[in-house]
Amino acid sequence: MDGGAATESLDSARPGSPAAAPVRILAIGNLYPPQHVGGYELAWQSAMRHAQALGHRIRVLASDYRENADREEEDRDVHRTLRWYWDLERYEFPRLNLGERLRLERHNAAELRRQIADFRPDLVAWWPMGCMSLSLIEQVRRAGIPAIFIVHDDWLIYGWEHDQWIRTWQGRRRRRLVPIVERVCGVPADVDVNRAGPFVFNSRYTLERAREVRLLEARTSVVHPGIDERFLEPATPKPWRWRLVYVGRIDRQKGIDTAVAALRHLPPEATLSIWGSGDDSYIAEMKALSDRLGVGERVRFEGFASTEELRSVYAAADVVVFPVRWNEPFGLVPLEAMGVGLPVVTTARGGTAEFVRDGSNALVFPADDAAALARCVERLAWEETLRSRLREGGRQTAAQYTAARFAELTVEEILRSVPAGIGTARSREGG
Numbered sequence: 001m002d003g004g005a006a007t008e009s010l011d012s013a014r015p016g017s018p019a020a021a022p023v024r025i026l027a028i029g030n031l032y033p034p035q036h037v038g039g040y041e042l043a044w045q046s047a048m049r050h051a052q053a054l055g056h057r058i059r060v061l062a063s064d065y066r067e068n069a070d071r072e073e074e075d076r077d078v079h080r081t082l083r084w085y086w087d088l089e090r091y092e093f094p095r096l097n098l099g100e101r102l103r104l105e106r107h108n109a110a111e112l113r114r115q116i117a118d119f120r121p122d123l124v125a126w127w128p129m130g131c132m133s134l135s136l137i138e139q140v141r142r143a144g145i146p147a148i149f150i151v152h153d154d155w156l157i158y159g160w161e162h163d164q165w166i167r168t169w170q171g172r173r174r175r176r177l178v179p180i181v182e183r184v185c186g187v188p189a190d191v192d193v194n195r196a197g198p199f200v201f202n203s204r205y206t207l208e209r210a211r212e213v214r215l216l217e218a219r220t221s222v223v224h225p226g227i228d229e230r231f232l233e234p235a236t237p238k239p240w241r242w243r244l245v246y247v248g249r250i251d252r253q254k255g256i257d258t259a260v261a262a263l264r265h266l267p268p269e270a271t272l273s274i275w276g277s278g279d280d281s282y283i284a285e286m287k288a289l290s291d292r293l294g295v296g297e298r299v300r301f302e303g304f305a306s307t308e309e310l311r312s313v314y315a316a317a318d319v320v321v322f323p324v325r326w327n328e329p330f331g332l333v334p335l336e337a338m339g340v341g342l343p344v345v346t347t348a349r350g351g352t353a354e355f356v357r358d359g360s361n362a363l364v365f366p367a368d369d370a371a372a373l374a375r376c377v378e379r380l381a382w383e384e385t386l387r388s389r390l391r392e393g394g395r396q397t398a399a400q401y402t403a404a405r406f407a408e409l410t411v412e413e414i415l416r417s418v419p420a421g422i423g424t425a426r427s428r429e430g431g
Contacts, residue, residue: 023418024057026119028112028136029127030084032062034071037307038249039332040152043202043225043406044127047150048075050407051414059119061112063132067277081111085162086131091279093131093162101165105187108133112140121145122422125414126197130155131162137196138188147197148417150410152225153329156193156210166191194218200413202330203351209327223409224354226401227335228307234341234395235315240381242270245317247310247333250278255325255347257286258370262321263295265374271298272321275305275313314340319380322346325367330354334362335401338394343387345376355401361393 025048031038033045048058060078065088083104087094096104124140124147140147149156160166169178169189181189198219201207207222244263246256259272274286283301290296305313314320320337327350334344334352344362346352358364363379365372380387 021422022055022057023122023415023422024059024119025051025123025125025414026059026061026115026121027125027127028061028082028129030063030082030086030130030132031065031067031128032060032075032078032080034074035062035065035067035080036088039225039330040128042228042307042332043152043403043410044150045075046403046407047410047414050404051411052076054411056415059115059121061115079115082108082132082136084131084133085164091281096164098168101168102185102187105133105135105165106185108136109139109187112136116140116143116145123147123414123418124197125150128152128155130159132159134159134163134166134191134193135188137193138191141192141196142188146417146419148414149193149197149199150202150414151199151206151210152202154206154209157213165189198413198417200410203354205327205351205354206329221413223406223413224401225330225332226403226406227332227339227398228403230307230311231314231336231339232395232399232402233311234339234391235311237341237387237391238318240318240384240387242267242377242381243316243318244270244272244321244377245275245313245319246272246321246323247275247305247313247336248322250274250276250283252279252282253324253326255323255367256282257289258323258325258368258373259321260286260290260295260299261293261370262373262377263290263298264293265371266377268298270377271300273300273302273313273317275302275310277304310336311340314342317342319343319345319377321373321377322352323365323367323373324349324352326350328352335398338362339398341391341395343380343390344394345373345380355397357393357397359389361390361397363390 027048029044031041033041052058061082062080063082063084064080085093124145126147126149169175169181178189194217201222202225204222207220246259248254256274263270263272290299314337320342322334322344324347330351334346337344338361346356346362346364347367348356348364356362363376365376
């Protein structure tokens with residue numbers, strides 16, 4: 001079957017009739033705010049809050065990781081009890097032996113069964129599942145519970161490598177053992193994702209990447225994520241001061257070292273502020289690089305910035321650099337900067353290329369090319385008309401991608417996947 005024939009872009013088309021009566025949605029993923037506030041997680045939260053506002057009952061089931069342990073839960077009915085294959089504090093994958101893998105899987109399987117028995121969901125919504133137990137997906141599928149996937153990164157590809165349990169039983173010889181393993185261990189050892197439900201992707205790029213693993217039979221659609229309305233209020237333009245800023249996860253794939261290296265091509269007054277958390281070893285490498293290049297005094301690692309703080313971070317800068325070297329699934333930071341009225345310099349790779357227009361709403365340079373990044377910044381410094389054009393084009397672009405619109409369209413897709421009559425039947429039962 002040709003997956004393209006089953007694909008819809010919901011940014012321009014409305015889905016069919018969603019469930020009208022209240023339903024119960026069990027939303028499962030690895031990280032949920034406030035314990036982690038990346039773009040994927042914030043999109044998840046915005047959709048769940050919208051569904052609750054419509055009268056639907058939501059339960060969130062996430063990993064037991066706690067980045068902001070001192071912060072109170074922001075939403076009702078959030079359960080952080082699942083274990084996963086990633087150590088975010090050490091930024092590494094712990095090597096588990098077979099017994100440890102089985103214990104992790106059995107814990108997660110038992111926790112899912114408990115939640116299903118207690119909550120009785122009408123539908124399961126799968127959100128960020130990177131480094132999670134993919135056997136949970138198969139558990140839900142075999143239980144006959146309707147499900148839908150909201151996919152904002154390439155976990156459908158890399159997830160099979162990092163799920164150490166499922167990976168154990170891959171390969172022609174070991175796959176023959178799957179029926180025996182499942183009977184003895186009581187945990188699925190293989191996953192049929194393609195028959196587990198429809199998919200909503202955050203970009204055409206992410207959708208095409210998923211098709212590389214031949215997810216062609218399920219219904220697919222694209223709903224671009226969006227930014228909070230607070231980023232749609234433009235800041236007052238200030239005189240140019242050579243202040244560069246990076247916002248986002250600290251990860252080698254983000255190419256932040258390219259921005260550090262670009263400083264040696266810029267005037268001595270040029271500075272780079274880096275806001276975010278992540279890989280401490282990469283931070284150490286960038287500090288060593290900045291010292292080696294003689295720009296150590298001009299690079300500041302500011303740490304994590306909350307959503308509430310970000311507007312002032314953007315407003316204090318002259319340009320946002322988004323120098324990713326990987327293919328970004330989408331990229332909300334450039335849109336936030338555009339909404340605030342800040343020029344953006346980016347590589348425009350992956351899903352970011354779906355909204356970036358070189359010379360119209362941003363300046364684009366090749367990945368890993370520090371000199372080219374510096375030339376873009378110099379153009380902005382000397383061409384005030386260019387800065388004005390990018391600010392205006394950026395604001396127009398950002399206005400098209402709002403968190404509210406994403407939440408509305410995504411929830412409609414989720415409800416569209418609930419079998420007809422389920423919510424009504426639940427209401428009649430008094431549940």
